[in-house]
Amino acid sequence: MKITKPHLFYFNSKRYLSWLCLLSCLFFGNAVKAKENETSKNLDISSNSLNLGSTETFLKKLKLKNKAIKLKEVLGTQAKSTQLPMKFNLIDIQGAGIPVITKQFSLELDGYLSMEGQVAGFDNSEFIFQGNNENLYGWMILRDQNIAYEYTTEYGELVVKQVKITDVHPICNFEQHNILNKSADSKIAFPNAFTNSPHIGSYAGQHVGLLESKPGSNYVILIDTSRVMSNGVPYDVSKAFIWTTWQIVAASFSMFDVNVTTNREIYDYAVPSKRGGATMYRETGRSSCHYAFGTSTFCTLYRESDAYGQGRIAVHELGHLLHLAHDGGQPGGEYFNGIADFQWVPVMGNIWMGTGWNNALYQWSKGEYYGASNREDDFNIINGFIPSKLDDNTHTKALSIASNGSVSAQVNTGLIERNTDVDSFSFTLGSAGGQVNLVIDRTEHIGGGMLDVQAYIKDSNGYTVAQSNKSVKRSASFDIDLSQGSYTLEIRGGAEGSPNHGFSNYSSVGYYAIEGQITGVGDETPSINNLSNGEMLSGSSELFSWNTAGAEAFKISAGSTVGAADYYNQTNPTANNSHTVTGLPVDGSTVHITLHYLSNGQWMQKSFNFVAFNENTTDELGLISPVDGETLTGSSQIFNWNPGQSEGFWFYAGSTLGAKDYYRNAHQLSGTSHTITGLPTDGSTIHITFHYLMSGQWFQLYYNYIAATDGTSCTAAPDVPSKPTFTLDSSTGFTANWNTVAEAENYTVQLWMNDSQWQTINTIPSSEYSFTDLSVGSTQYVRISASNSCGSSDFSQWTEVTLPNDSCNAAPTTPKDLNGTSQSISWQTVLDATRYDVQYWTGTWTDHGSTANTDYNLNLSGTQYVRIRAINSCGNSDYSQWKALY
Ligand SMILES: [Zn+2]
Known part of the structure; x- marks a missing residue:
């Protein structure tokens, strides 16, 4: 069995307890002693954890609450912190008090505590303690004793447990460190300056001690350069080295609302709970970091031979600061080596593997790759400390095209903030059609730019006429002749490869730019351009303007129904491109505007609809x-x-x-x-x-x-269906289910066939499909797209289904005696079960994996909630009672 380590911890802590008793008496007279359990096989988890009661009570018992209140009264500004040393007792898992002395202690106006220091009498020790009445957490490390305790709040109760030191302070001991050290020539796709974020572009002489990626943000990550340079002049490296290190870190965090800076003053001004940092050293060595964002405990960044390496190691260590563990897997072990075929590697894995890749992609991850040892959702964990940037609520905007047809990367840029974001740019080709020649690529430095671009060109009906995501390159490109019409260029985060060999769009986020040439641009028909369809008018009269598009004359009318002129009817045509319409209602009703235009001797019409100003309710929310x-x-x-x-x-x-x-x-x-x-x-x-x-x-x-009643026609292609779920029907079949999508008429179901390609199995109107006659015991991948007469959605994320390999008479019973730690679990054998599914809680029950054995490596850390069920080809049991694991 694998659960022997807690036993060792127990032995160590007992020895440690006897030392401690000399130093201090028990803090809680009636503290519950940790339960001993002699057999390692059925180890009770309480033997390496202890409940300390509510966090508020604990703070009171430590007499921290009063000090906190006094401090609060003294401090006038939210940004100040104090250096007051304090002594108080923390508790070990036996309930014994451990005297600690703070080096730094601060309190914010909202009650947030942040402190760090040492255990009294133990030089080679450290602790942090942070949070508020609802959520205190922290850890203590006693290096000479090889003991670490972690404090967490679970359901309002503070819990202390013993953990490995590396669980809260990973050392990044990459075996392949720097052996592939050959740098690609250009690390930036568009090296010339961009104005949409300060961290994009080549070094242009900026003061490298004052760099800021998101000025004004409340959240700050400091790259502390105090040991490697003075007043913006580095001792051992170039200014460009500091710039590039910073821009790589800024790129890796550009989807978050955080200011990555080299300016200490910016850090000092931020409140302790919203800041963290990493200190650069002149010496070389193995960099490391504690789980300590929100305190002044910084990562240690030893010097790398170039800024590409320095920036990547800084991102990796800052990932640890934000409580991310290593992303392991094979090949690589503790640090997954990534997928060389796609030049992709998780940034918490072995980043050094990417050094020689020309299009390397370093991404945050949730362990979707085959054999992942760590399925932590990185974005979810980081969001516990730093929020994501707000979605910019994208509207389609016009692609900026110069009069000679050139599309410049300087002005056609954007940011994919999250993996559901879609940015759209419109353009129109004239009656002769035109040629579209575009490249869309990430603009951030290769060491931190996480965007793999997936792009589409869609026609005015929403049909995809071309799509691109160049394999093993991060860009998309088009070189295509298109006929007259209006088009939309759609940009999303891309995925590459297949479920068993590739990466998803989970972390395909970041800045991009569009560059190229479009010929034949024209706007064929006049269109109102000072107001958008559906917009509210400003009163009973409104000025409308339009592009003339070569038409000779215009008339405008307004009415209560499409094409009507009961509100306004312009009788005399004009050659102007604007006209004021009067007599409009002011009751919030729909106003239909018809723009008549004379083109090639013929009068044509175009309809628009707006919302009348509403004078009755304008004061009222x-x-x-x-x-x-x-x-x-x-x-x-x-x-x-x-x-x-x-x-x-x-x-x-x-x-x-x-x-x-x-x-x-x-x-x-x-x-x-x-x-x-x-x-x-x-x-x-x-x-x-x-x-x-x-x-x-x-x-x-x-x-x-x-609801409207003209439901026969659609307005756009349907949205992408959710990732399908499934139930096993037999050893040769399963049923997939997915959400119904608004306006979808049909769903196309695909399986990944022969390890080589997606194949359409059927197109059906319902939201479930039963697959039969598959190979016994095989692994299947299924994905879904939705369609209607306007077009088809993209395919959903795929779901992996492993068919059982057996014969049976009935579904198995529910598994019992689930036990273990957040590293590994075991349970009692269920008769006739051929497989067990393991789920863990990530805010919702999430599949972790499956096994044919009665033990399973979770390879997680911290508190986890886990449940299992048993499967055979006749069906599956209910899920077991969940178990909290530590
Ligand atoms: Zn590491």
């Missing part, structure tokens, strides 16, 4: 258009509101009051308008819940609308 009770115009609808004094908004749309079965926006909104999609078009009642945030509290307003 709430929706102003569409007006409550109105019939909507389609499956997607712009809602406009008066924000009043509110700070944020959120929408639900559903079939009943308060429901969100049609729509729920992903992020908190600001502004005064938002498009809701996925609405039914069957004339039914649609309930909208409008949430607004006021003084930190959410309130709701409820509205009813009537």
Whole structure:
């Protein structure tokens, strides 16, 4: 059995306890002694953990609460911290007090504590303790005794347990360190300056002690250069070395709301809970870092031979600072060597493998690659300390094309903030059509730029006419002749390869630029260009302007229905490109505008719809258009509101009051308008819940609308279905299930066949499909796309399905006696079970893996919640009771 280490810890800590008793008396007179258990096989987890009660009570017992309050009164500003040394007792897993002395202790106005120091009488020791009444955590390391304790808050209770020192302070002892040290010539796809973020481009003489990647952010990562340079002049390396190191770190964190800086003053100004750092050294060595963001304990960065290496090791160590463990797997072991065929490696794995790769991609990971030893969700863990950047709520914007047709990377740029983000750029080709020659590539330094580009060109119906994601390059490119029409260039984060050999788009995020040439650009038809469809008008009169597109004359009319002129009818044509329309309603209703234009001797029309100004409700917080009770115009609808004094908004749309079965926006909104999609078009009642945030509290307003009834036509291709789930039906079949997608008419199901390609198995209207006649015991991969008459979605993430390899009479019973640690677990054999599925809690029950044995390596750390079920070809058992593991 593998669970022998806690036994060793126990032995050590007992010995340690006897020393400690000389130093101090027991802190809690009635402390519960850790339970001893003589057999290692059924080791009870309580033998290496101890519950210390509520965090608030604990702070009171330590008399920290009072000191905290006093400090609070003294401190006037939120950014200040104190150096007051304090002595108090922490507790070991036997309940014994351990006297510690703080070197740094700070308290923020919201009650957040941050402290670090040493164990009294133990030179080679250190501890950190941080958090608030709801969530205290920290650790203590006694190096000479080879003991580490970790403190965490679980369900409001502070728990102490023994851990390996490397669980809270990884040493990055890469075996392959620097052996592949040959640098690619150019590390930046577009070396010339970009204005959209300071960390992009080549070094241009900046003061390297004052670099900031996101000035003004409340969250700060300091690259502490105090030991390697003075006043912006490095002792041993070039200024460009410092610049490149910084820009690589800035790139790796560019999806987060954090200012990566070399300026100590910026760090000093941030509150302790929102800052952390890494200190550069002149010496060479093995860099390392504690789990310690939010304290002044910094990573140690020894000097590397070039900035490419220095920047990457800095990112890796800062990953540890933010509580990320190593990403292991084969080949590589503790540090996964990545997938050379795709020049991809997780940044918490063996980053040195990428040194010689021309298009290396270093990404955050959640262990999706084959054989991953660590399935921690890196973004989720980092978000525990630093939030992601807000989604910029992308609207399609026009591709900037010079009059000679050139598309410049300087002005056509953007940021994919998260793996669900899609950026869209529109362009139009004239009657002769044109040639589109574009390259889309990441703009951040190769050492930190995490974006692999997937790009599409879609026509005005939403059909994909071309797509590109160049294999083993991070760019996409097009060289294609297209006919007259309007097109959209869509940019997303890309994935490459297959489930068993490749990477997903999990961490394909970052800055990009578009460069190239488009010939034949033209706008064929006149179009209103000062207001967008669905926008609210400003009063009973409104100026409309349009592009002339070579037409000779124009007339504009306004009415209550499409094509009508009951509000306004311009009788005399004009050659101008604007006109003021009067007599418009001011009740928030829909106003239909028709633009008539004379082209080649013929009058043509184009329709637009806007929302009338609403004079009745403009003072009152709430929706102003569409007006409550109105019939909507389609499956997607712009809602406009008066924000009043509110700070944020959120929408639900559903079939009943308060429901969100049609729509729920992903992020908190600001502004005064938002498009809701996925609405039914069957004339039914649609309930909208409008949430607004006021003084930190959410309130709701409820509205009813009537769904549009022209449901026969779609407006766009459907969204991508969710990753399918499955149930095993037999040793040769399984049933896949997925969510229904709004406006989808059919779903295409594909399997990965013969280890070489995706193959369409069927196209069906329902959201489940049963596969039969597969090979006994085989592993299958399944993915889904949704389609309607407007087009097809991308394929979903794939799901891996392993078929059982047996015969049976009934499904197995539920497994019992689940035991172990966050490293490994075991349980009782279930009769006739051929396989066990293991799930762990990541905010939802998540598949960890499967095994045919009755033990399993989780290779996780910290507290984990785990459950298992038993499988054979007749079916599966229920999941067992979950177990908390440490
Ligand atoms: Zn490491």
